[in-house]
Amino acid sequence: MAIRFDKLGVVIAAIAAYGAVVAPFATFRANRIVAGEPRSILEALPQWSGAALLAILGAAALVALLKTPLALRLAASVVVLTSLALLIGVAGAHLTPEGNSFARVSAASGFWLLIFAFTLLLADGLTRLQLSPVGRVAVLAVAAAAVWLLLASGAWNDLSLLKEYTNRADSFWNEASRHVTLALGSLVGAVAVGLPLGILCHRVDWLRDGVLNVLNIVQTIPSIALFGILIAPLGWVAANVPGAAAIGIRGIGVAPAFVALFLYSLLPVVANTVVGLAGVPRAANEAARGMGMTDWQRLRGVEFPLAFPVILTGIRIVLVQNIGLATIAALIGGGGFGVFVFQGVGQTAMDLVLLGAVPTVALAFAAAIILDAVIEMAAKGRPVAEAA
Amino acid sequence: MRAWLPLFLRLCVLALLVAFLVSPQVFEPLLKPLTQNGAPAIYNQGSLLSLALQHLRTVAIATVAAIVVAVSLAILVTRPAGVEFLPLSRSLVNIGQTFPPVAVLALAVPAVGFGEKPTLIALFLYGLLPIFENALTGLTTTPANVVEAARGAGMTGWQRLLRVELPLSLPIILAGIRLSVVISLATATIGSTVAAKTLGEVIIAGLLSNNLAFVLQGGLIVAALAVLIYDALSALERMAARRMGQVSAE
Incomplete structure (x- = not known):
């Protein structure tokens, strides 16, 4: 059986590869306004989770690349987006030195590119599902609830964005x-x-x-x-x-x-x-x-x-x-x-x-x-x- | 209303605009009552003419880039090879339009620094959407029988695109460009919050020093430019529509 590629998948996999390998995943700053130092996925995350994220990204990119069933594509994009959201918080905790309240960790271009790539996959899947109006609002509500849960759980508290928030x-x-x-x-x-x-x-x-x-x-x-x-x-x-x-x-x-x-x-x-x-x-x-x-x-x-x-x-x-x-x-x-x-x-x-x-x-x-x-x-x- | 009146009014606006840009001092008595404590009535931290030209240049560069990318993309997704991208690109356009220009501008700063670049990026992204949407509408609503006739006449895919589909969609693409230019003209003023050289500089200087004369002259120059360019592009559109034997939409 010949392997068939999904055209959009090629684009997504290319962006994801660049975002995961070339671009920095997180930025570390000694304080709020100095220039940041880039950190790759493996540098930004504790050993096992960095490798795990790369494995998840690779598998999801493969799902996007090949002609796969719609449900699988949706599941892959949701899994990737959830792990990215959780792990950027982990990176914040991992990169911030113990007891240092000046250091800032924020998401860098690689993280945003990965989010963009897999949001594309998700958006494509949702478009093809042709949800009813109520369905679309329900998806929005679920997404909002997930973000609220992450915020409330404190998983992102070590990120610079949330530190700015806490200050104000x-x-x-x-x-x-x-x-x-x-x-x-x-x-x-x-x-x-x-x-x-x-x-x-x-x-x-x-x-x-x-x-x-x-x-x-x-x-x-x-x-x-x-x-x-x-x-x-x-x-x-x-x-x-x-x-x-x-x-x-x-x-x-x-x-x-x-x-x-x-x-x-x-x-x-x-x-x-x-x-x-x-x-x-x-x-x-x-x-x-x-x-x-x-x-x-x-x-x-x-x-x-x-x-x-x-x-x-x-x-x-x-x-x-x-x-x-x-x-x-x-x-x-x-x-x-x-x-x-x-x-x-x-x-x-x-x-x-x-x-x-x-x-x-x-x-x-x-x-x-x-x-x-x-x-x-x-x-x-x-x-x-x-x-x- | 007589037919020449609108044209006459536009020429008056144009003449006033040029006169104001070339020798703003002449208008000083008009704006003087708006200032307080002997503040200058005419923007004095740079030439209005050069700011206006830079404003137009920024908008022109961003719009040309947006036209090239948006039309190419629209062509791509309406060819058989790119048809898979059509539904997604539609929903992306919808999502993209919800992004506020200020947010795009501010978010572009960390990537490219202050100055003209973030403004160009914001204008480019924001200008992309109306053009893409209209190009898509134009290319997907070309009458099927016309395309069939072109195919019957032995035209290749390229020839059909260049000689039938694009010319037929030209008026509606132009309408998208017009919308995009008018939005860009106004949005470019916000670029001055990130230190781009545009007419926004005049307005912001006025807001900071509480000088209404500055705010007014900056705002009116941009509005006059927008109205004139809007009208010129509308005329171009009507010409294109007439050449295609279509009745103009307006």
Whole structure:
């Protein structure tokens, strides 16, 4: 029997080989900001576990390389990812000298390449499984639970990233809640204003082009500039409108960040509402009118439910975009995970950057998967025109 | 609305932009009321023109690289030899778009250091996705009968790709490029947080010294550039669509 190779497997095996043999697995630093020294898998791990990891990697790469059953490929990727996650913690404990609280150990390029290679394998397997929306959310929940378990068990406590966290545990959760409040709050505001505005634009022709043009131009203003430009008018409001300062409106901080995110969120919400309503089949509208429904009843009973999946798509775009943009709020004192990113960039402490960036990416990723699942469930059985 | 009005407005924006970049001092009285305590109204730590050119250069390099890679990848996964990669590349594109640009930028710094390089990487990665997605849509929705006709006319796979499939997907690929360029123009400003020479420098200097005039001029220059480039690329797209005998999407 001829051996058949899997094309994606060749790519994965090549990345994995490079990540395991050539690139360093972990970096050791004498303190937080000096240049790191690379450590290979065998140097970074206690004798037996280094060899075991190499054996697991070799076997999994072979599974990826050959044409193997889907279940085996999924199992191989899960086993590799789990062992990598556990062993990077072991490397942290192994490399840190006893009683030394200054030394830092962090994951290096080899580790990240291996994670990338086998996440590819996992993603390919999951894509081929064609999971239902509920299934995808369940996979996400299992992955989140696994990461939480690792964090709670203390397996990663000797890694630099977690040391950065321990130093700022309080402010981390403050900034986290600030970040989520900014992203979600501006979304809620944008939906509250954007939905009626979109419906109005759908009904009133001359309004549509003007509103969409203005919102389009708002989108082209770079985020850091928009955040900055809003400082002045909000500062003026705080100084001159009685009561404004009392409810927390100030020139710098949360208020301009919130308003900027709100402005960026309007376009996707309004545009998708307009597209969604325009995509409602004429026949459905005619039928509703024939049944004697009023305008309001038609909107609530026919148009809105039919346009709902498209509007949800707009909301997904906004939420993912806001979670990313909220990092920039830190530049104007608005808080959020960006605080750690920019502090880390300023101190060239990359693990501090990761402390801000990783939760941001994870949040955006989780939001995308959950909302995609919701959209798919909402769209099921509804023949609505595809929207951009 | 008369047909010449939008064109006229755009020319005005262009003229204003060029005038501002070449001799910003002329506009000083306009921006002066925004400053406090006698702070300078016009960015004085470098020439606005050279910053704007560097900004455009960074975006151009990243976009050209993104076009080459994204279109090649899209071609690869739509050929019989690469069709196995199609579903995975689709989901990768979806996942990739959830990465916030600031995170990409900050994470690129440890790998390549400060300056222009991390910005180029972030812009490249972020620009890749819209182009790839559109190229994929264009290449997978080429009408089957046209491709069959080309095959019937004795064209080889290469000839079909170069003379039928790519020209037919050109308008939609251009739409992806347009989206990618506009995103990159705005994202490049964030590059200045890691010391890249872009117009973001002006905005950040304004934020740090509490000088609204700086923030405003940096932001408006980038916005004007984005609007003008967006329009120019839209026009190019309509031309390509007309040449292909398609009705423009807009």
